[in-house]
Amino acid sequence: MRSLAERPVSPVVGQAVAHESAALHVTGTALYTDDLIGRAPGVLHAWPVQAPHAHARVTALRTDPARAVPGVVDVLTAAEVPGVNDAGTKGDEPLFPTEVAYHGHAVCWVLAESLEAARLGAAAVEVEYAPLPALLTLAEAIAAESFQDYRPTVGRGDAAGALARAAHRFTGELELGGQEHFYLETHAALAQVDEAGQVFVQSSTQHPTETQEIVAHVLGLHSHEVTVQCLRMGGGFGGKEMQPHGLAAVAALGAVRTGRPVRVRLNRTQDITMTGKRHPFHATWEVGFDDAGHLLALRATLTSDGGWSLDLSEPVLTRALCHVDNAYFVPDVEVHGRIARTNKTSQTAFRGFGGPQGMLVIEDILGRCAPLLGLDPAELRRRNFYAPGQATPYGQPVRHAERLHAIWDLLAERADVARRRREIEAFNAAHPHLRRGLAMTPVKFGISFNLTAFNQAGALVHVYKDGSVLINHGGTEMGQGLHTKMRQVAATALGVPLAAIRLAPTRTDKVPNTSATAASSGADLNGGAVKDACEQVRDRLAEVAARRLGIHPDDVRFVDGRVTGIGFEDRDLAFADVVGDAYAQRVPLFAAGYYRTEGLHWDSARMQGEPFKYFAYGAAASEVEVDAFTGAYRLLRTDIVHDVGDSLSPLVDLGQIEGGFVQGTGWLTLEELRWDLADGPARGRLATQAASTYKLPSFSEMPEEFHVHLFERATESGVVYGSKAVGEPPLMLAFSVREALRAAVAAFGPAGRVVELGSPATPEVVFWALTAARQAADGARDGGAAGDGDGVVAEGGGHPGAVVACG
Numbered sequence: 001m002r003s004l005a006e007r008p009v010s011p012v013v014g015q016a017v018a019h020e021s022a023a024l025h026v027t028g029t030a031l032y033t034d035d036l037i038g039r040a041p042g043v044l045h046a047w048p049v050q051a052p053h054a055h056a057r058v059t060a061l062r063t064d065p066a067r068a069v070p071g072v073v074d075v076l077t078a079a080e081v082p083g084v085n086d087a088g089t090k091g092d093e094p095l096f097p098t099e100v101a102y103h104g105h106a107v108c109w110v111l112a113e114s115l116e117a118a119r120l121g122a123a124a125v126e127v128e129y130a131p132l133p134a135l136l137t138l139a140e141a142i143a144a145e146s147f148q149d150y151r152p153t154v155g156r157g158d159a160a161g162a163l164a165r166a167a168h169r170f171t172g173e174l175e176l177g178g179q180e181h182f183y184l185e186t187h188a189a190l191a192q193v194d195e196a197g198q199v200f201v202q203s204s205t206q207h208p209t210e211t212q213e214i215v216a217h218v219l220g221l222h223s224h225e226v227t228v229q230c231l232r233m234g235g236g237f238g239g240k241e242m243q244p245h246g247l248a249a250v251a252a253l254g255a256v257r258t259g260r261p262v263r264v265r266l267n268r269t270q271d272i273t274m275t276g277k278r279h280p281f282h283a284t285w286e287v288g289f290d291d292a293g294h295l296l297a298l299r300a301t302l303t304s305d306g307g308w309s310l311d312l313s314e315p316v317l318t319r320a321l322c323h324v325d326n327a328y329f330v331p332d333v334e335v336h337g338r339i340a341r342t343n344k345t346s347q348t349a350f351r352g353f354g355g356p357q358g359m360l361v362i363e364d365i366l367g368r369c370a371p372l373l374g375l376d377p378a379e380l381r382r383r384n385f386y387a388p389g390q391a392t393p394y395g396q397p398v399r400h401a402e403r404l405h406a407i408w409d410l411l412a413e414r415a416d417v418a419r420r421r422r423e424i425e426a427f428n429a430a431h432p433h434l435r436r437g438l439a440m441t442p443v444k445f446g447i448s449f450n451l452t453a454f455n456q457a458g459a460l461v462h463v464y465k466d467g468s469v470l471i472n473h474g475g476t477e478m479g480q481g482l483h484t485k486m487r488q489v490a491a492t493a494l495g496v497p498l499a500a501i502r503l504a505p506t507r508t509d510k511v512p513n514t515s516a517t518a519a520s521s522g523a524d525l526n527g528g529a530v531k532d533a534c535e536q537v538r539d540r541l542a543e544v545a546a547r548r549l550g551i552h553p554d555d556v557r558f559v560d561g562r563v564t565g566i567g568f569e570d571r572d573l574a575f576a577d578v579v580g581d582a583y584a585q586r587v588p589l590f591a592a593g594y595y596r597t598e599g600l601h602w603d604s605a606r607m608q609g610e611p612f613k614y615f616a617y618g619a620a621a622s623e624v625e626v627d628a629f630t631g632a633y634r635l636l637r638t639d640i641v642h643d644v645g646d647s648l649s650p651l652v653d654l655g656q657i658e659g660g661f662v663q664g665t666g667w668l669t670l671e672e673l674r675w676d677l678a679d680g681p682a683r684g685r686l687a688t689q690a691a692s693t694y695k696l697p698s699f700s701e702m703p704e705e706f707h708v709h710l711f712e713r714a715t716e717s718g719v720v721y722g723s724k725a726v727g728e729p730p731l732m733l734a735f736s737v738r739e740a741l742r743a744a745v746a747a748f749g750p751a752g753r754v755v756e757l758g759s760p761a762t763p764e765v766v767f768w769a770l771t772a773a774r775q776a777a778d779g780a781r782d783g784g785a786a787g788d789g790d791g792v793v794a795e796g797g798g799h800p801g802a803v804v805a806c807g
Contacts, residue, residue, distance in 0.1 A: 045113070057132065078098070278357075470504055527595075661733045668737060
């Protein structure tokens with residue numbers, strides 16, 4: 001059996017090539033779902049009727065006034081659904097609700113000849129509501145005990161006993177905000193029905209198979225009667241894993257009823273107000289350390305804001321609990337999780353999938369506790385890194401734990417941290433109204449779906465008589481470069497130039513039963529399947545070539561479009577000629593590939609097992625400068641060392657690392673979702689509905705100096721060509737920016753003082769934190785106590801059992 005990780009001579013993987021659609025992107029010729037309506041004559045346009053209440057019963061729905069609007073063709077309501085009136089997989093997401101659960105919830109959809117006619121028709125629909133009490137914040141939901149049934153716990157050892165024995169014991173809480181996906185392409189679907197009744201849906205979806213299944217059950221059809229294609233997406237970030245299904249079902253229902261193509265495309269305001277976001281979290285925690293600063297125990301409760309329905313909140317919470325340790329060994333752990341039900345959009349997958357929220361809890365703990373322990377935060381982190389032989393709280397051995405130390409040391413060297421810290425100290429002493437801070441943070445992120453069944457993929461490879469190759473796989477392209485990597489994998493496995501490989505759009509009638517392109521597993525899963533299919537064809541071609549060359553098939557080599565044998569220097573064959581011979585000999589030139597991730601096990605009831613194939617490691621060092629008058633800050637420099645194994649496509653990986661870091665920085669420092677919490681008629685309305693009110697990171701938020709280095713000699717065995725996933729892990733490198741802000745704020749105050757930062761740490765939040773630090777410094781100079789600021793009661797004196805409140 002061939003090694004999955006072994007690379008042949010002159011592989012195409014590992015070459016720095018441009019994104020396969022780069023030229024199309026920059027020239028504006030790349031087609032997206034909504035661009036296809038020009039190819040669908042007679043297309044109808046859909047517009048939602050959105051509820052103006054966060055929670056209400058629909059007591060009357062009159063559609064006749066809409067039908068009287070010129071151009072309106074149909075109005076879709078629950079009465080028109082031939083199958084199941086549900087857009088989710090848990091049975092709790094009615095497509096056409098009789099009880100609206102959030103402000104902007106669509107109660108029906110109007111179809112018309114033009115978008116304007118559909119809009120006017122939607123405005124004419126008469127809906128009567130009976131408002132109901134609405135829960136909008138985590139605090140309200142917790143007080144009302146409004147929770148979903150899922151209550152997992154990750155545990156090891158005796159956390160309570162270890163806390164009681166700890167020399168230093170601290171408590172605190174943290175609330176962290178959500179994040180809008182803000183993909184460039186909003187949600188879109190285009191549905192058609194052919195003469196045989198086959199439903200064909202073009203959808204901007206990360207999970208075509210699940211979109212197919214939801215469309216089928218809404219229409220009362222079997223899956224083989226529905227085909228879903230995803231050409232490409234203009235960004236997804238997890239927001240198109242579950243959320244597209246209902247929109248595709250609306251388009252399909254309209255197409256079946258009218259016999260005409262139906263287009264659903266949300267405008268930006270509709271997309272933001274109707275679709276889910278990253279889950280906000282609230283955490284309470286208690287932690288214990290020994291005198292040397294080693295973590296001894298952690299007890300915590302994590303509460304996520306799931307919004308109005310379950311969606312993916314259960315696996316998001318699971319991953320949060322499995323990542324609350326980040327890169328640190330905690331001997332005794334007890335972490336509880338729960339999902340709050342609120343009257344907001346149904347929060348969903350977002351890059352990291354709960355991992356960032358869990359990891360932020362431990363990073364915030366270390367950042368807050370370091371001054372109380374008298375340790376530099378970077379040193380406190382380093383002392384608690386996993387070591388070889390140690391396992392996570394859920395029982396998975398941390399393989400290659402030594403890479404954490406190696407990456408950390410390499411980062412400190414490449415970023416020249418020691419020298420820069422001396423320079424920062426001098427700068428801060430010379431500038432009374434500016435402070436700089438530098439912080440280093442690590443990342444350990446598990447790769448694979450927690451649900452073991454999702455860790456499989458298929459692919460279809462066709463080799464044509466002229467030697468050209470067409471591949472199709474179950475993954476979707478959203479700009480992350482998956483298709484680029486798959487072309488490189490196929491070219492390497494077949495031994496042909498990259499130009500010989502073409503990739504077809506993802507379709508459910510080509511590769512069935514696919515998993516979502518999510519969990520950073522797209523290249524691992526689909527790459528394994530593509531490689532398997534290519535190797536099947538290559539092995540057949542090797543038999544054909546061996547007969548012509550007079551050698552054993554095992555000695556045949558395929559390199560750059562030529563076919564030769566081991567030790568041959570004066571004789572080779574063109575790949576196309578061998579293909580032609582194979583056709584003439586009636587050798588099949590196509591294959592279906594399959595891959596399943598080996599070695600996974602997860603017991604969801606016990607929250608124990610080995611759910612991840614491996615861990616991706618990385619570390620970042622960031623330096624910021626904070627203005628005392630405004631709280632505004634500049635991100636001066638960021639250095640990153642990240643482990644991608646043996647990169648399949650270095651340029652793609654660099655782009656993913658840079659983009660993930662910036663997106664994480666946005667979540668942690670800029671992007672703040674605000675809802676109207678007043679008791680008036682607008683209660684529950686999302687106030688940040690556009691880029692004018694929801695601040696996204698832009699060029700001005702990029703580090704002024706940005707260095708990314710791929711960790712070398714990092715082959716990952718058991719993964720396609722020795723690579724590692726790169727989609728999600730880099731987002732958590734942005735923790736370094738938040739901790740650098742903490743360091744800069746701390747520099748305004750007295751030594752040894754705890755600094756609390758809200759999340760996101762907007763300039764406003766930073767301003768109030770530094771104002772408190774300056775007041776504490778003034779108090780210390782005036783002879784008062786230096787102050788344990790921000791809620792800290794006392795240092796604890798090192799007596800076991802003494803608890804210090806860190807907020």
